[in-house]
Amino acid sequence: MFFRRKRRKEDAGTGLEGGTGYTVIGEEWASRVWDHRPIRVPAVLDVEDFLRQEPMPSLFPADPDFQEYASGDEHLRDLWLLALLGHPDPAVIVQCLRSPRLEGSHANHVVDLLLDDRVAREAAGALWRVGADDDLRTVVTVVLSRGFVPSGYTPVQARRATRLLRETCPPERRDFLEAELLGEGHEKTAVELVRLVETAYGRYDRLDEEQRNQWHDRKGLDELVRRGGEVPPELAELAEIRAIGHRLNAAGGITLMQDVAQRAGELSPHRMAERHLNAMWDRIGEWQA
Numbered sequence: 001m002f003f004r005r006k007r008r009k010e011d012a013g014t015g016l017e018g019g020t021g022y023t024v025i026g027e028e029w030a031s032r033v034w035d036h037r038p039i040r041v042p043a044v045l046d047v048e049d050f051l052r053q054e055p056m057p058s059l060f061p062a063d064p065d066f067q068e069y070a071s072g073d074e075h076l077r078d079l080w081l082l083a084l085l086g087h088p089d090p091a092v093i094v095q096c097l098r099s100p101r102l103e104g105s106h107a108n109h110v111v112d113l114l115l116d117d118r119v120a121r122e123a124a125g126a127l128w129r130v131g132a133d134d135d136l137r138t139v140v141t142v143v144l145s146r147g148f149v150p151s152g153y154t155p156v157q158a159r160r161a162t163r164l165l166r167e168t169c170p171p172e173r174r175d176f177l178e179a180e181l182l183g184e185g186h187e188k189t190a191v192e193l194v195r196l197v198e199t200a201y202g203r204y205d206r207l208d209e210e211q212r213n214q215w216h217d218r219k220g221l222d223e224l225v226r227r228g229g230e231v232p233p234e235l236a237e238l239a240e241i242r243a244i245g246h247r248l249n250a251a252g253g254i255t256l257m258q259d260v261a262q263r264a265g266e267l268s269p270h271r272m273a274e275r276h277l278n279a280m281w282d283r284i285g286e287w288q289a
Helices: 047-051 064-069 073-084 090-098 104-115 120-130 133-143 155-168 171-182 184-204 209-216 218-226 233-267 269-280
Strands: 022-025 039-042
Touching: 039 073, 047 073, 047 090, 073 090, 073 104, 090 104, 090 120, 104 120, 104 133, 104 155, 120 133, 120 155, 133 155, 133 171, 155 171, 171 184, 171 233, 184 233, 184 269, 209 218, 209 233, 218 233, 233 269
Parallel strands: none
Antiparallel strands: 022 039
């Protein structure tokens, strides 16, 4: 004997009637849409077909306040797309990330998918595809936890997300990304380091033997600066480069030093600034030439 599944009263007229293949989007993700209540959805679905329904089903059919808030099919489609980005099935999430309905306004939600190994690379590509510069600034702020409220990204997660953003970044937006990852202040630091390195090495060939010994005695130069001693003019740029290295190390350790050195390399011919900084910053913190 076969038994017909009863319709759920709350599904009537929602487009979700019938069938047994259902799952839920959890309360945490659902709160991005409306409230901390799970959203009942098909376990398997074609996202574009689902979003083409007319009329669109409600996400919270028993909530009159939501019915008043969700004004029309297009608004419901936007809300459903946001909801389905939190679907338990990664195949559904990938469909959402590839949807032509995905927009830059979704970026502050898609950025959290960079933490989901199942869809992280797809999410990074989607961010570049739909995100304007302001949207990507928001993404970087979240990844690096630069906002007033920490985003919760651990250093390991931030490095992984940063790597994905770099790997999926279109070539024409590379400079934009690197500048944003460094931050305005560190971008200026990288530019200044290029100038200092070029000037310092331009002087080197004119140094006498004693001056060259001073040049290579980085520890002695650091101590001279620390005591407030007078730095010889021919070593002024090297002393400033070392001072910048110490400041970066204090602010963000070797990771920040590497990021700034990499950016200086990108801004200089043949990455020469990065190569020279490798030697000039020797034994600052964990830095080893």
